[in-house]
Amino acid sequence: MYSYSNFDAAFVRDRVKEFRGQVERRLDGSLTEDEFKPLRLMNGLYLQLHAYMLRVAIPYGTLNGAQMRQLAHIADKWDKGYGHLTTRQNIQFNWPKLKDVPDILDALADVSMHAIQTSGNCIRNVTADHFAGAAADEIEDPRPTAELIRQWSTDHPEFAYLPRKFKVAVTGAPNDRAVTKAHDIGLRMVRNKAGEPGYEVVIGGGLGRTPMIGKVVRDFLPRADLLAYLEAILQVYNLSGRRDNKYKARIKILVHETGLEELKARIEETFARNQTLLEPVDAGVVARINASFAPPEWDRRAVPDIPHLDAGFRSFLDTNIAAHKQSDYAIVTVSTKPIGGTPGDVTSEQMRVLADLAERYSHDELRISHEQNVILPHVHRADLAVIYGRLREAGLHTANIGLVSDIIACPGMDYCALATARSIPVAQKISEAFSDLQAQHDIGDLKIKISGCINACGHHHVGHIGILGLDRAGVENYQITLGGDGTETAAIGERTGPGFAYDEIVPAIERIVNAYLDIRESAEEAFLDTYRRVGAEPFKAVLYPESNKANAA
Amino acid sequence: MSQLINKTGFIEDDWQGEILPFDAFWNGQDLPEEEPFGVAIDVATDPFDLQPWFGRVDMIVIPFAGFADGRGFSLARKLRQLGYQGRIRAQGHLLVDQFRAAMRVGIDQLEISDDLAARMPEHQWKAVPLSDSYQSHLNAA
Numbered sequence: 001m002y003s004y005s006n007f008d009a010a011f012v013r014d015r016v017k018e019f020r021g022q023v024e025r026r027l028d029g030s031l032t033e034d035e036f037k038p039l040r041l042m043n044g045l046y047l048q049l050h051a052y053m054l055r056v057a058i059p060y061g062t063l064n065g066a067q068m069r070q071l072a073h074i075a076d077k078w079d080k081g082y083g084h085l086t087t088r089q090n091i092q093f094n095w096p097k098l099k100d101v102p103d104i105l106d107a108l109a110d111v112s113m114h115a116i117q118t119s120g121n122c123i124r125n126v127t128a129d130h131f132a133g134a135a136a137d138e139i140e141d142p143r144p145t146a147e148l149i150r151q152w153s154t155d156h157p158e159f160a161y162l163p164r165k166f167k168v169a170v171t172g173a174p175n176d177r178a179v180t181k182a183h184d185i186g187l188r189m190v191r192n193k194a195g196e197p198g199y200e201v202v203i204g205g206g207l208g209r210t211p212m213i214g215k216v217v218r219d220f221l222p223r224a225d226l227l228a229y230l231e232a233i234l235q236v237y238n239l240s241g242r243r244d245n246k247y248k249a250r251i252k253i254l255v256h257e258t259g260l261e262e263l264k265a266r267i268e269e270t271f272a273r274n275q276t277l278l279e280p281v282d283a284g285v286v287a288r289i290n291a292s293f294a295p296p297e298w299d300r301r302a303v304p305d306i307p308h309l310d311a312g313f314r315s316f317l318d319t320n321i322a323a324h325k326q327s328d329y330a331i332v333t334v335s336t337k338p339i340g341g342t343p344g345d346v347t348s349e350q351m352r353v354l355a356d357l358a359e360r361y362s363h364d365e366l367r368i369s370h371e372q373n374v375i376l377p378h379v380h381r382a383d384l385a386v387i388y389g390r391l392r393e394a395g396l397h398t399a400n401i402g403l404v405s406d407i408i409a410c411p412g413m414d415y416c417a418l419a420t421a422r423s424i425p426v427a428q429k430i431s432e433a434f435s436d437l438q439a440q441h442d443i444g445d446l447k448i449k450i451s452g453c454i455n456a457c458g459h460h461h462v463g464h465i466g467i468l469g470l471d472r473a474g475v476e477n478y479q480i481t482l483g484g485d486g487t488e489t490a491a492i493g494e495r496t497g498p499g500f501a502y503d504e505i506v507p508a509i510e511r512i513v514n515a516y517l518d519i520r521e522s523a524e525e526a527f528l529d530t531y532r533r534v535g536a537e538p539f540k541a542v543l544y545p546e547s548n549k550a551n552a553a
Numbered sequence: 554m555s556q557l558i559n560k561t562g563f564i565e566d567d568w569q570g571e572i573l574p575f576d577a578f579w580n581g582q583d584l585p586e587e588e589p590f591g592v593a594i595d596v597a598t599d600p601f602d603l604q605p606w607f608g609r610v611d612m613i614v615i616p617f618a619g620f621a622d623g624r625g626f627s628l629a630r631k632l633r634q635l636g637y638q639g640r641i642r643a644q645g646h647l648l649v650d651q652f653r654a655a656m657r658v659g660i661d662q663l664e665i666s667d668d669l670a671a672r673m674p675e676h677q678w679k680a681v682p683l684s685d686s687y688q689s690h691l692n693a694a
Contacts, residue, residue, distance in 0.1 A: 007690055014682065021680075022650065030673055031648070038621060039650055121621070151687045157654035158630050161623025227691070238627040277634050279692035 001064055001365060002147050002292045004112040011154075012109045015116055019043045020102040042122060042160065044115025045101055049417045054093045054101060055118040056108060060128035060146040060170070061089030061368040063113075065359035068366055070111040072351035078104050083351070085336060085344040085372045087408060087459055088167070089127050090118055094415055116154060121162045123153035123234070127169045129177045130369035133293060134331050134377040136323035140189045140197065142172035144289050145226070148281070151289075152227050159234050163241035164249035166234070167206075174488065179370060181205045181214045181490040182462060184251045185233060190220065198222045203233060203263075204255030207456035211492045212252045215260050217267065225271075228278050232271035236263065295325075296363035296378060303328050303381040313388050315399040315437060321384070330384060332362075332376040333369070334391060335398040335406060339435045340428050343409045344372035353394040361387055370459075371408055373401065403440040404448060404513065405431040408459055412452030412469065419452035421469025421476040422502070426450055429506045434513075443513060445526040449484070462486035464528045465512060466493045467505065478505040482512070482539055483531045496540055497547075511542040555644075556670035558652075559662040560683065563675045566664075572614060578606060591640075596624045600631045607637045615660070617645035626658045633659035649677045656683055 004012075019039075026036040044055040056071070071091060075083050078100045079093040086092055096104060108114055118125050128146040129135065149168055153159070159166070171178040172189040180186030186202035199221045205214025221229050233251075240258070242248045255263055309317070322331040334354065337343045346354075354374055358366045361383045367375035374396075379387060391397040400406045407430060410416065412423030427450055434440055449463030453470070460466030466481035477499040484493030500508045513527075519538055520530045531539070557566050570589035575598055577584065584590065591612030592603065603613070613632060615625045629641050643655055644664040655663060665673075 007685075007687075011687070014684070018650075025649075025677070030677065031650075035620065035648055035650075039648075121623075148691075152691055154687045155654075156688060157657035157686070158626045159623070160654055161621055161626065161651075235627050235631065239624055239631075243622060243624075273634060281691050285691055 001062060002059075002143075002289065005288070009109075009112065012112070012114045012116070013106075015043070015114065015155075016102060016105040016109055019105060023098065023102060038120055038161070041120035042117055043101075043105070044118040045096075045098075046119060047417065048094070048415055049413070049419075050415070051095050052098055052101070053415070054096045054104060054115055055086065056091050056093070056113060056115050057118045057125045058090050058113075058368050059150050060126060060132065060143055061130050061370075062132075062143065063366050063368070064364045065355035065366070067111045067113055068351050068355035068358065070107060070113070072348035072355070074104055074107055075348040075351065077107075082345055082347045084342075084411065085346060085368050085374070087370045087372065087410070087457060088118075088125055089130065089368045089370055090125060091368065092411075094411075119165075120160075121164050121166075122160050123156065123162075123166045123168065126150050126153065127167070127178055127183075127370060129171045129173055130367045130371075130375055131177060131322060131331055131377065132172060132367075133295065134324050134329075135173055135175075135177075136325050137175050138173045138325065139191070140172040141293055142170040142178075142187075142189055143293050144286075145172075145187065145189065145199075146170045147289050147293075148226070148286070149230070151285075152230070156234075158231075159238060162234075162238055163243045164246060166237070166251070168230075176486075176488040176490075177369075179459070179462065179486040179490075181488075182207055182211075182459070182486060183214065185230065186214050187226075192220045196222065199226060201229065201233075204252040204260075205490075206250050206252040207459060207461045208250070209247060209454040209456070210250075210252065210256075211456065211461040212256065213490050213492060214252075215255060217260065217264050224280065225275065227281060228274040229267075229271050231274055231278065232267045235270055236266045240266075296365075298326050298329070299380050301328070301380060301382050306385060312392070312397065312399065313385065315441060316388055316397060317384065318441065319399045319403060320401045324378070328381055330379050330381050332379045332384070332387060333401045334374040334376065334396050335400050336373055336396075337400060337406055337427075337431065338395060338398045339405060340432050342424050343407050343427050346374070350394050350396055353390060353396065357387055357390060371406065373406070399437055400440060402445050402447070403437075404434045404443050404446045405440060407431065407448045407450060408463070409450040410452050410457035412450075412458075416452065416457075418455055419469070420454070420471035421452045421478065423450045423452035423458055423469060426467060426469070426478070426502075426505055430509055433506050433510055442523065443517065443527070444523065445528070446513070447486075448509070459486065460484070461492045462490065463493060464531070465509065467509075468499075470499065472499070476502045478502070478508075480505075480508065480512070480543065482536055483528065485528060494536060496536060496543055498544070508543055512539050515539055515542045554667050555664050556667055557642075557662055557664050558670075558675075558678055560656065562679050563670070564662070568612065570611065572612070575603070584609070591642075593644075594628070596622070596628065598628070600628060600635055600637070603632070603637075604635050607635070607639070610637075610639055612640040612642055613637065614642045614644050617643055617647050620646045620648050620651060625660075626654060629655075629660045630658040649673045649681060652678055652681045653683060657686060657688075
């Protein structure tokens, strides 16, 4: 794992001090509320429906046990004893008081953490494959690239007041677990014909009210050119992106309105100039970053046979374990989505259990996934049974990864000032409707994603089943999209038709799932495959039986 | 009236010369021969179009209509990247909190309104640490 240099440590302390000063200058009138707003946002502080919310950065989702334990401490001391994992691999605290925030930031700095650029119109916390450095299918660990981008983008003087927020994701595996095609910039680590490492660069992806799949702007970018190329994209965007309408200000709209070829020409022209002007990245910095992500020293123990598995452990092994590079190791995904729970909420007690498990059994590493779960990336298979036991005691053993109740949901109207409908209760009710885990296993791989407004924080556009909560004349109304996909075969889901009332949405989802079970060719044909084979019609037929009858009449 | 600020704090305006609009290069206006002259650009100006005159221009004035509009930071940096070595003045609504970034992209001085200067007095600007940055660290030879 990356550990802070003296410079990193001094930098985050300076930023805490600066923010403390900004809070004071807001209170003494030096800063107006309008002027203070972007400054607090760039330090992760939102004003929500009921209170401030602090979003803490977990760069590319990686943290260690001591850091997780400190998050537990912060939750207990300054919040209500829990935190919420986000779809950008961060953690949010929902109830901090403004006067406490500088102290919270200092507590974060104590364990090499911060809340910088987790909000605002700047380059946000860079995300990466949550199985980085562990996944069996990985070509290369994306985290050294993500860390380099973190350093480059932090407090970048040119790019702190962009037209709109800017998100970058990196993947080093052919199976895209980082939703790179729905980012402002998505980077896929590839090799060219000569076998040299580089990146495929995708721009202009995004969800929100105008969902778009990113487009390839560069097939192969040599690794050494990365920052010069990113600078070029950002400079072109900063100078040409729309500032007249915040809903048209993301780079995806610039790509759409300018055209990929024209924009590419401008980027390449700026890049060519950058190549001659910008100093190359210091080799010592790169070497230090690379060294910090060297694999841990693997533990060589026998993997014992466990003759009599109990049913719970067996289904946990079925769903929550992924293949590791080392055949005697496993990647364990811990679900934060017990039946009827709030997706992504973790109590301070659970955080401490996870910290402890990471330190003892996962080479002191944890990951947060954009699917709001927690990952123990390096677990020796001999330790799986004892880990399962500890997770069960902590209520963290739900065996539902990738299944119908492993739902992504934004905070929705329970917390968020922008929301137009509730998300969390819908997730809870769906999860209760499918409470039988055995039935969930039969249904198989099915991603449901719920957003409580058009800004799409719950990624509903890329859910196999997406749910979008809107406000229709003061009444919650939920639209359904089908066929979305956030992986390397990315697709935006298609709307089925009119929305459903709050008390109709869960039965509607049940009808979709039952229809799938009826028409799938075999248990091996996953929901998304069935949808791609038969299209939306059979699902519309069960969603809107009345209009069907009307058509037939 | 307005207040000028640079790394040393609040300063008097020592500029003596004309400040022409960017269009002056095209509309046939006589350019001053002897005296220093400056050019006031628009946020939509491409610094590339100004490059032929870099040797003759002593000051470029970049407008900041609002502090949240960050185009001026890119304009200044692009001017420097293209080789402009004269003075760059940022004019308009800029906060103490943006001073560090302004200096780093190559802006030499800021011109803000007296009202803003009263709200953000000199000691606040002088307290901004202009210490090194991630970007200078990454490129350290």
